[in-house]
Each structure stands twice: as structure tokens, then as C-alpha cells.
Amino acid sequence: xxxxxxxxxxxxxxxxxxxxxxxxxxxxxxxxxxxxxxxxxxxxxxxxxxxxxxxxxxxxxxxxxxxxxxxxxxxxxxxxxxxxxxxxxxxxxxxxxxxxxxxxxxxxxxxxxxxxxxxxxxxxxxxxxxxxxxxxxxxxxxxxxxxxxxxxxxxxxxxxxxxxxxxxxxxxxxxxxxxxxxxxxxxxxxxxxxxxxxxxxxxxxxxxxxxxxxxxxxxxxxx
DNA sequence: CCAGACGTTGTT
DNA sequence: GTCTGG
DNA sequence: CCAGACGTTGTT
DNA sequence: GTCTGG
Numbered sequence: 001x002x003x004x005x006x007x008x009x010x011x012x013x014x015x016x017x018x019x020x021x022x023x024x025x026x027x028x029x030x031x032x033x034x035x036x037x038x039x040x041x042x043x044x045x046x047x048x049x050x051x052x053x054x055x056x057x058x059x060x061x062x063x064x065x066x067x068x069x070x071x072x073x074x075x076x077x078x079x080x081x082x083x084x085x086x087x088x089x090x091x092x093x094x095x096x097x098x099x100x101x102x103x104x105x106x107x108x109x110x111x112x113x114x115x116x117x118x119x120x121x122x123x124x125x126x127x128x129x130x131x132x133x134x135x136x137x138x139x140x141x142x143x144x145x146x147x148x149x150x151x152x153x154x155x156x157x158x159x160x161x162x163x164x165x166x167x168x169x170x171x172x173x174x175x176x177x178x179x180x181x182x183x184x185x186x187x188x189x190x191x192x193x194x195x196x197x198x199x200x201x202x203x204x205x206x207x208x209x210x211x212x213x214x215x216x217x218x219x220x221x222x223x
Numbered sequence: 224c225c226a227g228a229c230g231t232t233g234t235t
Numbered sequence: 236g237t238c239t240g241g
Numbered sequence: 242c243c244a245g246a247c248g249t250t251g252t253t
Numbered sequence: 254g255t256c257t258g259g
Contacts, residue, residue, distance in 0.1 A: 001231070001232060001233095003231095003232085059230090061229075063229080064229090069229080069230090071230095072229090072230045072231075073229090073230050073231080074230085074231075075230080075231055075232080076230080076231080077230085077231070084229080084230080085229060086229055086230065087230090108233080108234085146230090149231080149232090160232095161232080161233080162231085162232070
């Protein structure tokens with residue numbers, strides 16, 4: 001699955017890689033947690049352009065009475081998003097690319113949990129397949145998103161049952177429907193992912209520093 | 224019909 | 236143990 | 242996902 | 254809002 005991730009790449013570089021223009025700057029994030037807001041890419045309404053929008057992690061459906069509903073929907077199963085009432089509208093009309101350059105998984109070994117940091121060899125940024133929704137409450141309006149998961153492939157299966165769907169760059173246009181078209185979930189490109197154990201994450205979510213990534217071993221343990 | 228959930232993961 | 240907040 | 246709380250009454 | 258369970 002995907003319960004924490006990083007966005008360390010400078011905004012300027014993200015803008016280049018994802019073909020965005022005139023985006024706002026943002027600080028690197030080393031430990032993004034659910035309910036926090038991060039920059040996400042979606043199709044600008046009524047145009048063919050991509051835009052960067054800050055969204056809260058955890059999809060809040062339109063019918064929610066309050067924000068708390070979103071905390072339970074940080075992931076959506078690829079197998080069922082087309083049918084689930086909570087996700088189907090967003091799946092048909094409101095997809096997004098969640099910018100990241102790594103994410104965390106926890107592997108239980110005995111009574112302890114070992115966090116692993118997964119990333120590409122060159123720390124290259126990538127995009128999770130996401131869905132977004134706009135919720136309007138009595139006093140505020142919030143745009144939120146969820147990250148799609150699927151069954152882990154053989155290479156990552158040793159670590160986890162589920163993995164986030166990563167959209168290959170060539171599928172970005174397909175995933176962000178600019179013409180109303182709907183495509184299937186793109187196949188992830190996780191084969192190059194490296195998983196390395198980290199000593200721990202920071203205790204407090206708000207302590208959003210590089211300290212949370214401290215490899216124990218430099219070798220990747222995928223093989 | 225109304226009331227209550229609407230989600231995922233992991234662990235037992 | 237289970238729920239809430241981040 | 243993890244970390245931290247998890248309760249009430251009355252008094253300052 | 255819409256679906257499920259009773």
C-alpha cells in the first residue's frame with residue numbers, strides 16, 4: 001500500500017519533468033502523512049493543460065458531513081474503484097498524478113516493524129495514480145485525493161501484499177483525460193524500485209526533516 | 224420502509 | 236485494544 | 242501509515 | 254448522494 005511518501009525534488013525540477021508552467025514553489029517533504037496537503041497534478045478544467053493544485057491526502061466524498069471521513073480513504077483498491085460509490089465518480093472524471101520520489105512500507109518482523117524506503121535508482125520523481133474530489137462544507141471547501149493500490153508484483157511481494165500504482169510517464173496523457181476519455185489503470189513500473197531499510201521515521205509527523213531517512217544498509221534488499 | 228455506512232491494510 | 240489526529 | 246490518547250468534575 | 258442490512 002502507501003501510507004507515507006516523500007516529495008524531495010525541488011519545485012522547479014518537478015515543473016520541468018511534468019511539463020508544468022508557472023507553478024508555485026514548495027518546500028521538500030520527507031514524510032508526507034495522511035491529511036496533509038501536497039502538490040498534485042490534474043487537468044485544468046476546460047483546457048488541455050496540466051495544473052498543480054494543493055490537495056489534502058485522504059479523499060473526502062461530496063456527501064461527507066465533515067473532513068474526518070477522508071482519513072479513512074488514503075488508498076483505493078484498483079480492483080473496485082470503478083464500482084465503489086466513494087470513488088467511481090472520481091475514477092470516471094477526476095484523476096490526478098500524485099508527485100513523489102519515494103514512499104515507505106513497514107515490514108513486520110516479530111513484534112517490531114521495520115520501515116523501508118522505496119525509490120528509483122536515481123531518485124527520479126514519479127507519479128502515483130490518484131483520484132481527487134472537491135468537498136464543500138458549511139464554512140470551507142477542501143480538495144482531497146487518494147492513491148490507488150493494486151496487488152504487489154513478484155518483485156515487491158516479499159515486502160507487502162499491496163503496492164501503489166505508479167503511472168509511467170508515457171501514460172500521463174492517458175491517465176489525465178483531457179478529452180473525456182477513460183482508460184484502464186496503467187500498469188505500474190515498479191521493477192526498478194529499490195527498497196532499503198531505514199532506521200526509523202521521526203516520532204512526530206510535524207517533524208518533517210531529512211532525519212527520517214537514514215539507511216541502515218546501503219544495499220537494496222530486493223533480490 | 225428507515226438507519227447507517229460509505230475505506231484499506233494487516234493481523235488473529 | 237481501538238480510535239483520532241497529523 | 243504512525244503516534245498518542247483513551248476521562249470527569251470542579252477550581253484557579 | 255447511494256447502497257446495504259434489518
